[in-house]
Amino acid sequence: xxxxxxxxxxxxxxxxxxxxxxxxxxxxxxxxxxxxxxxxxxxxxxxxxxxxxxxxxxxxxxxxxxxxxxxxxxxxxxxxxxxxxxxxxxxxxxxxxxxxxxxxxxxxxxxxxxxxxxxxxxxxxxxxxxxxxxxxxxxxxxxxxxxxxxxxxxxxxxxxxxxxxxxxxxxxxxxxxxxxxxxxxxxxxxxxxxxxxxxxxxxxxxxxxxxxxxxxxxxxxxxxxxxxxxxxxxxxxxxxxxxxxxxxxxxxxxxxxxxxxxxxxxxxxxxxxxxxxxxxxxxxxxxxxxxxxxxxxxxxxxxxxxxxxxxxxxxxxxxxxxxxxxxxxxxxxxxxxxxxxxxxxxxxxxxxxxxxxxxxxxxxxxxxxxxxxxxxxxxxxxxxxxxxxxxxxxxxxxxxxxxxxxxxxxxxxxxxxxxxxxxxxxxxxxxxxxxxxxxxxxxxxxxxxxxxxxxxxxxxxxxxxxxxxxxxxxxxxxxxxxxxxxxxxxxxxxxxxxxxxxxxxxxxxxxxxxxxx
Amino acid sequence: xxxxxxxxxxxxxxxxxxxxxxxxxxxxxxxxxxxxxxxxxxxxxxxxxxxxxxxxxxxxxxxxxxxxxxxxxxxxxxxxxxxxxxxxxxxxxxxxxxxxxxxxxxxxxxxxxxxxxxxxxxxxxxxxxxxxxxxxxxxxxxxxxxxxxxxxxxxxxxxxxxxxxxxxxxxxxxxxxxxxxxxxxxxxxxxxxxxxxxxxxxxxxxxxxxxxxxxxxxxxxxxxxxxxxxxxxxxxxxxxxxxxxxxxxxxxxxxxxxxxxxxxxxxxxxxxxxxxxxxxxxxxxxxxxxxxxxxxxxxxxxxxxxxxxxxxxxxxxxxxxxxxxxxxxxxxxxxxxxxxxxx
Numbered sequence: 001x002x003x004x005x006x007x008x009x010x011x012x013x014x015x016x017x018x019x020x021x022x023x024x025x026x027x028x029x030x031x032x033x034x035x036x037x038x039x040x041x042x043x044x045x046x047x048x049x050x051x052x053x054x055x056x057x058x059x060x061x062x063x064x065x066x067x068x069x070x071x072x073x074x075x076x077x078x079x080x081x082x083x084x085x086x087x088x089x090x091x092x093x094x095x096x097x098x099x100x101x102x103x104x105x106x107x108x109x110x111x112x113x114x115x116x117x118x119x120x121x122x123x124x125x126x127x128x129x130x131x132x133x134x135x136x137x138x139x140x141x142x143x144x145x146x147x148x149x150x151x152x153x154x155x156x157x158x159x160x161x162x163x164x165x166x167x168x169x170x171x172x173x174x175x176x177x178x179x180x181x182x183x184x185x186x187x188x189x190x191x192x193x194x195x196x197x198x199x200x201x202x203x204x205x206x207x208x209x210x211x212x213x214x215x216x217x218x219x220x221x222x223x224x225x226x227x228x229x230x231x232x233x234x235x236x237x238x239x240x241x242x243x244x245x246x247x248x249x250x251x252x253x254x255x256x257x258x259x260x261x262x263x264x265x266x267x268x269x270x271x272x273x274x275x276x277x278x279x280x281x282x283x284x285x286x287x288x289x290x291x292x293x294x295x296x297x298x299x300x301x302x303x304x305x306x307x308x309x310x311x312x313x314x315x316x317x318x319x320x321x322x323x324x325x326x327x328x329x330x331x332x333x334x335x336x337x338x339x340x341x342x343x344x345x346x347x348x349x350x351x352x353x354x355x356x357x358x359x360x361x362x363x364x365x366x367x368x369x370x371x372x373x374x375x376x377x378x379x380x381x382x383x384x385x386x387x388x389x390x391x392x393x394x395x396x397x398x399x400x401x402x403x404x405x406x407x408x409x410x411x412x413x414x415x416x417x418x419x420x421x422x423x424x425x426x427x428x429x430x431x432x433x434x435x436x437x438x439x440x441x442x443x444x445x446x447x448x449x450x451x452x453x454x455x456x457x458x459x460x461x462x463x464x465x466x467x468x469x470x471x472x473x474x475x476x477x478x479x480x481x482x483x484x485x486x487x488x489x490x491x492x493x494x495x496x497x498x499x500x501x502x503x504x505x506x507x508x509x510x511x512x513x514x515x516x517x
Numbered sequence: 518x519x520x521x522x523x524x525x526x527x528x529x530x531x532x533x534x535x536x537x538x539x540x541x542x543x544x545x546x547x548x549x550x551x552x553x554x555x556x557x558x559x560x561x562x563x564x565x566x567x568x569x570x571x572x573x574x575x576x577x578x579x580x581x582x583x584x585x586x587x588x589x590x591x592x593x594x595x596x597x598x599x600x601x602x603x604x605x606x607x608x609x610x611x612x613x614x615x616x617x618x619x620x621x622x623x624x625x626x627x628x629x630x631x632x633x634x635x636x637x638x639x640x641x642x643x644x645x646x647x648x649x650x651x652x653x654x655x656x657x658x659x660x661x662x663x664x665x666x667x668x669x670x671x672x673x674x675x676x677x678x679x680x681x682x683x684x685x686x687x688x689x690x691x692x693x694x695x696x697x698x699x700x701x702x703x704x705x706x707x708x709x710x711x712x713x714x715x716x717x718x719x720x721x722x723x724x725x726x727x728x729x730x731x732x733x734x735x736x737x738x739x740x741x742x743x744x745x746x747x748x749x750x751x752x753x754x755x756x757x758x759x760x761x762x763x764x765x766x767x768x769x770x771x772x773x774x775x776x777x778x779x780x781x782x783x784x785x786x787x788x789x790x791x792x793x794x795x796x797x798x799x800x801x802x803x804x805x806x807x808x809x810x811x812x813x814x815x816x817x818x819x820x821x822x823x824x825x826x827x828x829x830x831x832x833x834x835x836x837x838x839x840x841x842x843x844x845x846x847x848x849x850x851x852x853x854x855x856x857x858x859x860x
């Protein structure tokens with residue numbers, strides 16, 4: 001038996017150095033809270049009431065919640081099913097499928113939205129939006145769940161089988177509960193992501209709080225109502241974060257050592273092999289093929305083909321130059337949060353772990369305006385330097401790094417570190433010599449995932465990047481905004497091309513962690 | 518196993534450090550250049566501004582750094598930046614974002630000589646901003662789905678049962694917002710509100726002008742309220758002959774024929790007032806205007822400049838007598854949209 005399910009007793013406080021390390025990210029997360037609070041207060045008590053009790057607020061609330069829950073349910077279903085098929089079945093070319101299943105993350109939301117709106121106007125509806133967003137964001141569930149499935153101990157499944165349970169009963173009774181923390185974290189990520197989604201909705205006809213916030217900023221200036229709507233968005237994230245915290249409370253799954261687990265032979269699919277294979281092909285066609293076809297179509301019909309090609313190298317350099325250091329910083333900030341929550345617990349640690357998810361529901365525009373206000377008043381020399389942009393990236397994407405790191409941190413046995421300490425190492429020394437090497441693949445994975453997300457980021461990059469620095473994402477936006485789709489196409493295609501090796505690295509990082517064959 | 522993964526990690530770290538070094542190099546380069554160059558916050562179409570800036574630099578030797586973004590997004594950013602704004606010039610796709618800055622006393626007065634180059638209808642009364650180019654509100658329609666003879670005499674006629682699911686509008690668009698204010702000014706608040714309520718009941722709202730234009734071209738909807746240049750930018754991309762849509766102009770001083778403008782102003786906080794004034798002067802000069810109209814299907818603000826696009830002659834537009842200065846920052850449009858349940 002290599003997995004220990006332990007019910008945690010008294011939560012033990014993290015050591016001082018870890019508490020100190022969680023303070024910088026917590027401080028950063030609180031900044032937009034302060035800004036949004038300040039701006040909302042400008043509306044005055046009467047303004048706050050009249051803003052919140054409008055009929056439109058209810059309409060937007062319904063739309064936002066339906067969209068977010070619909071996409072989350074869809075992404076959980078597809079993400080889990082694909083993870084199980086790819087990780088646990090005797091499917092040919094599983095390493096390749098891992099990349100294919102992750103790559104939709106590299107498709108700019110605007111491109112996916114344009115692609116589907118071009119296929120048929122049916123997709124411009126709420127149902128269509130749920131469908132499109134589901135196939136774009138399911139990797140956020142697929143990645144953590146497939147990592148969990150790979151790291152899972154087979155003993156539970158064997159016991160379940162030996163007790164005469166069938167495949168479905170075993171899946172729901174023995175497999176799924178072990179994957180539940182990963183599934184929960186992925187679901188929360190998708191849910192809060194959807195609250196803040198804007199780009200993909202720009203060509204569809206669905207209005208949410210976030211589209212409404214953009215509308216307020218579009219038609220009014222220093223808008224208090226936009227700030228108030230941001231407060232509502234954060235309030236929506238709270239119960240989600242709390243619910244997910246309940247889901248994992250009292251559970252702890254870890255493996256003793258890296259080398260001691262056995263793996264089950266892959267489940268033979270038998271007659272289902274062809275249908276499963278076709279289903280995976282279909283998914284890749286929907287999530288990658290359709291946007292790629294659109295990019296190809298733009299190139300084919302557009303007169304603006306080739307315009308802006310001088311910008312390609314600077315844009316690639318800009319994308320890499322911002323996203324790599326940005327990813328390093330975000331992951332470094334996320335690591336102590338994950339450690340404090342996984343290893344130690346206690347209310348403060350859990351709060352520290354969950355708070356970034358609340359900010360994750362805010363649109364990039366709000367974060368960028370908050371940082372504009374704060375840095376120009378309190379840190380003027382760094383305004384519109386890469387430093388402030390990296391801070392914005394951290395505020396926007398900490399949860400994604402957290403969910404990528406969590407799997408490896410959970411599996412790294414604290415007992416080994418305790419042993420090292422028993423043998424005389426300092427806490428930091430024990431961490432550096434025992435735990436860090438064990439979680440390195442997880443860190444590499446989180447870095448790669450962050451780079452993917454950062455390369456796609458648009459609003460904060462436009463507003464806060466050093467002047468004159470263009471990225472692939474800003475160039476796609478800029479050309480598409482001028483109606484020059486053929487000129488935008490190479491930049492969109494490059495986003496995918498540059499991302500593919502990163503996804504490979506990401507999935508291989510995970511494979512190294514778990515595949516001990 | 519562990520050794521291999523550590524080596525991978527080291528290799529990646531080296532790569533990352535290189536990238537970080539690149540990031541900081543880009544930063545210092547940008548700072549060094551800031552002493553000799555103007556900073557322009559640009560909401561106007563990127564290639565138009567790029568063409569104008571290239572012509573300006575060629576003529577004067579003054580360099581211009583451009584920050585791209587949506588016009589309102591940049592105006593909001595400048596308001597947050599306040600007196601510490603790094604921007605010298607703001608060039609907006611629409612006039613309300615510039616008027617919003619003027620209302621907050623963030624803009625300096627432009628040189629009289631520059632203002633005199635532009636018809637007085639198209640400059641701010643207090644002389645803090647000017648129009649750089651003009652366009653017309655139009656109806657883009659799919660030729661297979663509707664005929665010109667079916668259109669109502671006024672844009673107000675679209676808020677009507679007979680246009681159920683056949684008219685697209687974009688409540689988030691700055692130009693739509695200007696049209697609301699024009700209706701309010703010409704026909705009264707009640708008429709503007711009823712128009713919006715009618716559109717909500719019978720029309721179809723889109724999240725962007727590009728999306729609405731695309732829907733008309735694709736035959737998803739018969740007609741859309743947009744600006745003339747959206748049609749021309751699609752036509753330029755796919756070729757005029759392939760266009761399935763055409764433009765309808767209301768004329769006869771109807772609010773549906775409203776002229777909207779791109780506009781620019783100089784930040785009061787700018788320490789490079791002289792160079793910035795030079796840029797604005799160039800913008801409305803014959804060379805500057807030619808650079809603008811060559812790159813986008815808009816009307817020049819200065820008479821005697823020829824556009825390479827097959828625009829309907831400006832003299833035939835017969836627009837309503839509402840000026841950009843009358844529209845101001847158009848903040849009331851959101852109030853009206855909220856009352857009508859559109860926002």
